[in-house]
Amino acid sequence: MKQTKDNPVAEMIRAKVFLAPMSGVTDISFRLLARKHGCRFAFTEMIDVNGIFYNNLKTIKMLDSVPEDRPLGVQLVGQDVKKIVLAAKICEEKGYGLLDLNAGCPARKVISAGKGSALLKDLKQLGLIIRNLVKVLSIPVTVKIRSGWDKENVNCVEAAKTAEAEGASAICVHSRTREVMYRGNPCHEWTRRVKESVKIPVFASGNIFKPLDVSKVFDLTGCDAISVARGAFGYPWIFDDIYRYLTDGTVNFPLSFDEVKKVMIEHFSFCFKHNDKTRVFPRMYKHVCWYLARFKHLNDIMKKYPRSNDFEEMKRFINDLCVDDRNRLYLSDKGVVCAGLF
8 A cells, every 4th residue: 555645734724624534433434434535634544553563463454455545644553652653564564655644532441541531641651652653664653642631630731842843744633621521511722722732743632513613713722634424424425515615605404315425335335345235234333323413213224234245135125215205214115226326
């Protein structure tokens, strides 16, 4: 896998917005779908270094990519320097042009092992990891952090200065503490303070759900680029909408129901082509729920969600989906294949 010759950090800045690394979401099929709908830079899922270190086949598979999946960064999560360095070297050898260290994930199973946002409680260890990564890699190393561990320990500025001092090429700030997880509104003031405190590029993260949010966060933080995470759930065309808004201020209406169905079929097509076929349906369940979240009677419809591994059955399910004039979902017994796709 060969990346472009340009500096990946510079590519992220030119892109203005990028698809964040998200465990269980940003696999190759979702990345390709997002790219088809405007995404100019993407990350793999968050990948635990233990899986690479111990040569777990499922984890190694997560590193797969294709030429059209460019430019692409890889994100690793871990706390053991030896394991992180080995995993990072493998990623570099596979052709990744940028490595992001996760020091922001708030999940209990991650922080209980001293990884993710737990590193914000040990900036010495965080600095040691970054220093060793920068020492052995020829590709840029970036770092994802939160504003702090809790409201009494908001140390993102200190963490960012540590990352910069140890050679990180950029820092991404999710403006919530680990304590609040994803509750409430992020305080982008902290990202602005980080931006004012370091010379390396700073990226903002948190509550980017619509194009207007991007404009507001740029204004509030002065950041160099913005990470789109949960805002892409069931909305992979958010990138097209963002660029259209940034270009001429156009605010698009939501896609029609038939257009959403076409995107769902596109997603399943990518999934069957690039993922383990035995895992397509359980993996796609959450995506189908996200696509249909704005419609009523979703729970009843998902009881009919197919359990087989047959692409044609899934297309029939999607094509049979209908919505009435009260925004209620129901299944017709005569679906119509989405024109122009298959």
